[in-house]
Amino acid sequence: MGREVNPESVLGISVRRFVMVNKCIGCYTCEEVCKFLNDEQQFIKLYEIESGLSKPISCFHCVKAPCVTVCPTNALIVDRDGAVVTRVTRCIGCTSCIIACPFGIPDLLPVGHVVKCDLCSKLRSEGLEPGCIAVCPTNAILWGKPEDITRMLREKTLLKLVEAYRR
């Protein structure tokens, strides 16, 4: 667990979440379900970055997560599936993870510890998908092996290129 994990072996076995921002229609289903599953806390959240343009953001569960690296109490760890999760009892609320995260993801709660997306640990332990992935009406949030996702994206790119030449 945690630091001992070799990212390459993690990558080999694990599935990851990919948020395809271009496919998202900004319907708020992921955010609402996340809120429902996490006592009103939103670990995937939409922002209206421009009038009429709302998109979701959540933890990327980095393979070499800076938040895990900087956490002085080992509160942040990479779990078996490659999800970056917080062990709140160990968190001292130093917020070094907030500073280290390139995406501004961890949230400091008033009670003094940091919380973030755990890719629905509880659902995963029962063999189910994280909520946001399961409910997205446009399949904009995908759950898969990185190699399958890149393959899909490359095939799509090729299709687009071929289409462009057909015109």
Added chain:
Amino acid sequence: MRFAFMCRDRGGRRGSVAIIGAGPAGLAAAGYLTCMGYEVDVYDKLPYVGGLMMFAIPSYRIYPDNVIEGVEDLRDRLSVRFYLRTKVFAKNQSRHDEGDEFVEKVVNLEDLVEKYNAVLISTGTWSSRKLGVEGEDSRNVLTALEYLYHWRLYEEGLATEKPPTGRNVVVVGAGLSAIDAAEKALETGADVYIVYRRTIAEAPAGIYPINELIKRGVRFVELVQPTKIISEGGYARGLELVKMKLGEPDETGRPRPIPVPGTEFVMEADLVILAVGEIPTPPFVDKFMNISIDRSRRIQVNNRYQTALEKVFAAGDVVTGPSFIGKAFGSGLRAAKYIDSYLYLRR
């Protein structure tokens, strides 16, 4: 799109729940309640499940197969029963709403309230606002809901003819339905105009989607309001509009549009699409027992999504008015949770 995303198998709760309306709110509730173990029956007036997700939102935004997959999961894995082409309505009352064409059977709301341990009303907003101007009943004047719904029926093979098309299409309004309708009309090769009584800055859909349509050739005409639809032999030939100016903020907080007298002008159109809002369609007219609705026809509920009738709950757009899929989904989930505690505590 999974509605029963919280369980592998059904739980141990006993009891029965009827859900009226199989849109995002109803399906989310069905997923939660069947996971808890309840017997869930879902009633919907349409031939397919999914509500506006299936029948109004263009299929390139939400793939119908995606919704169907989730519904099949509810039906096959978790034994949720679906009663389609079935409209639920209060006894001795009636109202025609959009999407009623497929109804083969009307079930009394009273009977469901009697038969089930709890009932969830999630019937959405299947009625469109009109402008209330002359000529609005012309054959080629449609509401955005009628237009998008008719396209979806055609795509699903449920209607043999395409909806009316035009070379000059004028969409009235600037909400999300207006955007979808304008985009669909653009696809048919028409010249598309969106006319709106305020400016792009106040548009309910926001600036971004309107600019995207403008880039694709849609013309956005702001600060105008239709005063009349010019019709010949029941067929619209154009609209008379008046220019508007913005005044002090109104009750919605947005500047009130005020007509400027003497600025009337005519726009030619051979298809007019009214996208000026949708209204909730509860399964009763004004009142059902002691359940009441407000001035916008929204069902009144407490903070546990419960109506004045103890065993009847309501969620989704029929409670909030038109909203986002996710907001309806979330309200369905929360209502389901309160239905569970209500049924569990009563035992």
